[in-house]
Amino acid sequence: MWRFVARRLLHALPVLLGTTFLIYTLVFVLPGDPIQGLAGDKPVPPAVLAELRARYHLDDPLWIQYTHYLTGLLTGDLGTTFTGRRVSDLLADRWVVTLQLGLTAWVLEVILGMALGVWAGLRKGKWDDSVVLFGTTLVISVPVFVVGYMAQLVFGVQLGWLPVAGTEEGWPFAFLLPGLVLASFGLAYVARLTRSSLIENLRADYVRTAHSKGLSRRRVVVRHTLRNSLIPVVTFLGLELGGLMAGAIVTEYIFNLPGVGQQLFQSIQLREGPVVVGTTTALVLIFLLANLLVDLLYGLLDPRIRHD
Amino acid sequence: MTDTTRAPEAAGEAAEHPAPPDTVRPPSQERASLGKDAWLELRARPTVWAAVVTLFLMTAMALAPGILTSLLTEGGDHCDLADSKLGPSAGHPFGFDLQGCDYLAQVIRGTRPSLIAGLAVTAASLLIAVVLGLLCGFYGGWLDALVSRVTDVFFGLPFVLGATVILVAFPDHGLGAMILVLTVLGWTTMTRIMRSQVIALADADYVRAARMLGARPARLMVRHILPNAITPVIVVAMLNVGAVISGEATLDFLGVGLQYPEVSWGLQLNAAQAFVLDHPHLLFFPALFLSATVLSFILLGDAARDAFDPRLK
Numbered sequence: 001m002w003r004f005v006a007r008r009l010l011h012a013l014p015v016l017l018g019t020t021f022l023i024y025t026l027v028f029v030l031p032g033d034p035i036q037g038l039a040g041d042k043p044v045p046p047a048v049l050a051e052l053r054a055r056y057h058l059d060d061p062l063w064i065q066y067t068h069y070l071t072g073l074l075t076g077d078l079g080t081t082f083t084g085r086r087v088s089d090l091l092a093d094r095w096v097v098t099l100q101l102g103l104t105a106w107v108l109e110v111i112l113g114m115a116l117g118v119w120a121g122l123r124k125g126k127w128d129d130s131v132v133l134f135g136t137t138l139v140i141s142v143p144v145f146v147v148g149y150m151a152q153l154v155f156g157v158q159l160g161w162l163p164v165a166g167t168e169e170g171w172p173f174a175f176l177l178p179g180l181v182l183a184s185f186g187l188a189y190v191a192r193l194t195r196s197s198l199i200e201n202l203r204a205d206y207v208r209t210a211h212s213k214g215l216s217r218r219r220v221v222v223r224h225t226l227r228n229s230l231i232p233v234v235t236f237l238g239l240e241l242g243g244l245m246a247g248a249i250v251t252e253y254i255f256n257l258p259g260v261g262q263q264l265f266q267s268i269q270l271r272e273g274p275v276v277v278g279t280t281t282a283l284v285l286i287f288l289l290a291n292l293l294v295d296l297l298y299g300l301l302d303p304r305i306r307h308d
Numbered sequence: 309m310t311d312t313t314r315a316p317e318a319a320g321e322a323a324e325h326p327a328p329p330d331t332v333r334p335p336s337q338e339r340a341s342l343g344k345d346a347w348l349e350l351r352a353r354p355t356v357w358a359a360v361v362t363l364f365l366m367t368a369m370a371l372a373p374g375i376l377t378s379l380l381t382e383g384g385d386h387c388d389l390a391d392s393k394l395g396p397s398a399g400h401p402f403g404f405d406l407q408g409c410d411y412l413a414q415v416i417r418g419t420r421p422s423l424i425a426g427l428a429v430t431a432a433s434l435l436i437a438v439v440l441g442l443l444c445g446f447y448g449g450w451l452d453a454l455v456s457r458v459t460d461v462f463f464g465l466p467f468v469l470g471a472t473v474i475l476v477a478f479p480d481h482g483l484g485a486m487i488l489v490l491t492v493l494g495w496t497t498m499t500r501i502m503r504s505q506v507i508a509l510a511d512a513d514y515v516r517a518a519r520m521l522g523a524r525p526a527r528l529m530v531r532h533i534l535p536n537a538i539t540p541v542i543v544v545a546m547l548n549v550g551a552v553i554s555g556e557a558t559l560d561f562l563g564v565g566l567q568y569p570e571v572s573w574g575l576q577l578n579a580a581q582a583f584v585l586d587h588p589h590l591l592f593f594p595a596l597f598l599s600a601t602v603l604s605f606i607l608l609g610d611a612a613r614d615a616f617d618p619r620l621k
Contacts (some may be wrong), residue, residue: 011460023470026492027477070360079384137610142604143554145561145577145594149584157585246468254581268563270529273476288464294418 001286004299011294017070017283024069025062027277087278090263097259101252102244104172104179105186110237113187117194117233122221124199132195136188148181148254178255182192182247186240188280193236197229204228231302239295245283250291346615356611359604366601369419375594377413385413393587404591406579414571415593421483421572422601426485426553434545438538441502442529446510446539451501463496467555468562475564482555486565492550498548505537539616546609550602557598573598 044052053059060068064133072079078087120132139147155177162177172179183246201207202225248261256262260279267275346569377385382399391408394400402411444452475522481489509515510533518532521547532569559565560574561581568575573594579592 002584015460015464018457022461023473026474051316137603137606138599141554141606142549142595142599143557143561143577143602145558145581146591146599149581149591153588237564243466246466249468250558265562268476269474271476276476277473281471283469284465284473285464287469291464292528304534 001059001299008292008295008299012288012295016285016288019068020070020073020281023277023281023284024066057128073281076077079274080270081275087275088113088282090275091260091279091282094258094260094263096257097257098245098248098252098261099257100175101178101182101248101257102241103154104175105183105244105247106237106241108179108183109186109190109240112183113190114194114230114233116187116191118198118221118226120191120201121195121198121229124195129173129195132191136191139184139188144181144185145250145254147184148178148251151177151181152254175257178251178257181254182244185247186243189240190236193233194229197232198225201225201229209244228246234298238291238298241287241290241294334373342616345517346612347614350611353611355607359607362604363565363599366419366423366597366604367424369416370423373417373420373575376409376416378415381410381413386410393583393590395587395589402593404588405576406583411589411593414576415573415597416592417571418573418576419597419601421566421570422553422556422574422598423511425483425487425556426549426601426605429490429494429552430545430549432491433441433498433548434541436491436495437498437502438534440499441506441537441541442534445503445506446529446533448507455499458502459496462493463500463575465493467493467551468558471559472562472564475559483566483570486556486559490555494548494552497542501544502537502541505540506533509533519581537615539598540613543613543616545610546605546612550605550609553598554602 020127043184076088078091080086081090116132116136120129124131130284152164155161163174166174202221204225207225210224211217215224245261250261251257252259252261253265260283264276264279264283267279331462387407387409389408392406393406396403396406400410400412402415405411405414440455444455467490471486471489474489474492475486478485495532506529515528515532518528523532556565557572557574557577560572561578563578565574566572576594577591580587580594584591
């Protein structure tokens, strides 16, 4: 087991370095003046330009620039805003909201997605299977911001079941609707994945054996088939943490939740480059760490991967 | 191909078309190829036809927006601020946008960037995936190790987040730059699939046979491995077109994608967001066209997967 963990960690290190290097190169080294880009539409006075070039070490060789950037990231320095505030301070009290939203969405994906998938898979070819299949395809094709506005309009304004926006009602009530919207894409995907994986496994020899030795249908499905069917689903749910981070930008904006995503959206609108770059980098790092964690858990769940 | 390759090629040719075996098969049971089989199955599905018709309409709108707007609308080029945000009416089925332009005309004009982005990004990613997948899967070794690590790195950047961080640093980008960025972020999945397909096939008996008959690596890869490895990649590519179109619209909506005065569905949705409650038609129509396009590509991809995967039969 420890060898597996060590190998995964060694594997993750170049990915972490590579990804941060990629962001850095693409933002700061590609042709075009990054300072002008970060400043937006306003012209930059020469003195400010020189000061900024010095602050971002733009006149040093690339690898020194990158080392400065990386040490900054490691010490939690995500850069500063135009008004001189540290981006990490700006985000500090916003993480809670994003975490609550992300976890709500994730739990909804796990419970509803798997339940729908199992239901459809067990009733393959029947009318309710078709309804689930068609519904999930529809949800996957509608962009999340359209789903968001429609849900807000229907459940928030017209029916009045759930709060339209804001966090005044507290967790979990205020987070149910945005969580469902954020989860919609992944939920549909999980349902489809569970369904097809279950159908494939239900035809396996070991399932027939379990049936023929007289086990109840419930036991065959839950203990034997489902356990083997969930491996691709677990993989997707791990990767989905990153998708939720990206989706949170739109959802938090639509539902006016004061999280990291909303900050990112506002900074994009204000053309505040340093905040956008810093925030996005933080989200990408979280995504990578979550992936690493899932990878480790995955090895714990499935011995075939651990001993590979 | 130069003349020196002729001889082994001829040998390969002979290996591919051996003399017909003496088994007598009644003509009624003639075996169809996988491709023909799949085509027969695809043809029988109404969803496939619906998707094809939708995409045909979208392509027409992308190719000739001028003709369609003048056909379908009266005064589609004419904008009057007095008409701003008016809802659907008899002469103007989609109503008017913020600037008082006919919304049907605007939505038709918004088709082109979405379709171009989706197709161009997917085509470029597919090309990268096929070339890298073939080379890495076939040769293995240090090349494979290097490319796999690079794939891991790019795979670590989520689509929308990665595009946001890059595009924000270059405010003056057009559609070309967006296609480039989305390709840079989007080639990894297909490359991984292609590579694992090629690895599985490179050791197959028929490939070994061709190799022993003297076929050279290029020929092995292109003539023998590629046709058998490409199907799952094509399916993912079809699904990918939808994903890219959706992603491009999301970036436009966020304000990091195309910028005014370009016309695109994402920008129309961005403009609509402030007026959703009072003027839902501003949100509804571009969202309808966008979703229909994405849905069509997903349906086609799903259908192709079912048709080409013998395990699902």
